[in-house]
Amino acid sequence: MNSTITYREAVRHAIKQAMEKDQRVFLMGEDVGHYGGGYAVSMGLLEQFGSERIIDTPLSESAFTGAGIGAALGGMRPIVEIMTVNFSLLALDQIMNNAANLLHMSGGQFNVPLVIRMVTGGGKQLGAQHSHSLEGWYAHIPGLKILTPATVQDAYDMVTLALADPDPVLIFEHAMLYNNKGLLDTKVIPLSIGKAKIERLGKDITLITYGASLFKALEAAQTLSDEGIDIEVIDLRSLRPLDDETIMKSVAKTHRVMIVDEGWKSGSISAEIMARINEQAFYELDAPMGRVCTLEVPMPYAAHLEQAVLPQADKIVAMAKKIMEK
Amino acid sequence: MDLDLANKLYHKMLLIRRFEEKCVEMYSKEKIRGFLHLYIGEEAVAVGVMHALSSEDAIFATYREHGHALARGIHPNRIMAELYGKQEGCSRGRGGSMHLFDAATRFYGGIAIVTGGLPMAIGMALSDKMMKRNKVTVCFFGEGAVAEGEFHESLNLAALWHLPILFVCENNLYAMGTALEFTQSETNISLKAASYRITSKQIDGMNVTEVAESSEEAIAQIRSGNGPVFLECLTYRFRAHSMYDAELYRQKSEVEEWKQKDPLIRLPQDWSDINIAQHEEEISHIIDEAVEFAENGTLESVDDLEKFIYSSEVAR
Structure with a gap:
């Protein structure tokens, strides 16, 4: 693909491609299936992949994030969508105490190839409990990788990069960017994680x-x-x-x-x-x-x-x- | 149940008992530090449940997991070395008492935040279901976990997604120093599991035969695709919560009462042919060897300290 699309479409396209290529990849989170995603990222994916791979979860951030860790330990490549960073606080124990620590605590035995995507940022008049920007806060934690795609190209590339990574990667998608349009070239080799x-x-x-x-x-x-x-x-x-x-x-x-x-x-x-x-x-x-x-x-x-x-x-x-x- | 099996179960329970008694000794000699949560009194639960598992099944346990690790078959040498903080330990000395891990036996900790292991166990079972692997995930936790939201979130997911998972609640009546009756409006925990439509049973956790048989039934049910099972094992820890606990919250008479139900006394009552002296002798050698192994272990170089934060730093 080499065309102008929205940031939202770029994320969706990356997930779709990854799921077509790799049976181990699945998406789980609140409203990702029948609703099409809180920010409409996963719209249409349920129809294509079915409810076994596009999993609507209950409002149990801690349990489904932890389940993502467990599934990653079990050989899957889960993408957990936490509707917004604000709700990720309910899953903080799983993210910090388990996902970030397991490799080290186990003396190098258990890595966690988990991707967690969440919406971040303010600007939509959603008030104090729906507008946090906590990506810098998460960057405090050794064991995690923290990605903040700004461009359409990165919105796509970072899903791909994160899925290829053996360790937990958190992707922070800014709420104000989903409708941004930009050029996506799926043929370019993405700039690796950790490169500005x-x-x-x-x-x-x-x-x-x-x-x-x-x-x-x-x-x-x-x-x-x-x-x-x-x-x-x-x-x-x-x-x-x-x-x-x-x-x-x-x-x-x-x-x-x-x-x-x-x-x-x-x-x-x-x-x-x-x-x-x-x-x-x-x-x-x-x-x-x-x-x-x-x-x-x-x-x-x-x-x-x-x-x-x-x-x-x-x-x-x-x-x-x-x-x-x- | 036959004499062979009774001997096997007795051996494992006694191994846990003597291993942990040695841990206490080494703790007072300051060879072992940090938190040390003893399983003494509760051995029948881990030993009975592990008996029913295959080597392909996965285990998630808690910070009180020496017994589970031993019952699962992690070598006592590697566990003792871990408690000593040595590189030969099952977590290379990075984990300690509360974080025993072993890939070979599919032992996923050693998760020391109460209820923290349950969501991961759900995910492991989910991966088995998605990949159509006929494996079971077993998750151990104490009755204190029942107060956490994650417990309820996880039980709901297990039932909702029909997952191949066995929940083992080790109800030893106290969440650290607070009795169950002070923290729960409904103290029958198996009822809570049943309310999520999970097959649920309350059993005598001091009776290894009952635990083993109930676990076999539970595992068979899970393997045949009938969804999760919940076992509430009524048990009791004979020792303090950790080495820092003065035990002000319970009566000595209560402890003595439960000691009458000691699984190590109970089993030989049913199987008088168990040769206790012979087990003691064998185990004494195993423990001596474990201590020697740990003593002779290496302290990892501080230069390697920042390894194992990311996979790229793991020497495989």
């Missing part, structure tokens, strides 16, 4: 981001470019492992850094990236690093408040100008 991608070359500031914030960053970079500030935009793609090499190389080129992260600031992935730059490239910096994160409040419902809480292109522009002044 420079989405825009620039010489003045290295802007590090991931997920839906990538597009706000690119919009801001365009605005800044008109004002003579040349931003290099890095899409992390993977929050664990982090691609230190690509980050440090870019820092050594621009000598200025900003991070855009839809997570809260305190204890965030943005904080981790800053710490690593501090450790590995401190003397490359010409100015203090800056970041634009989600304000540290539970997500409000009202549209204007929600938008004020989230990172936005204008905040990114302002931060970039501030960094350039120093």
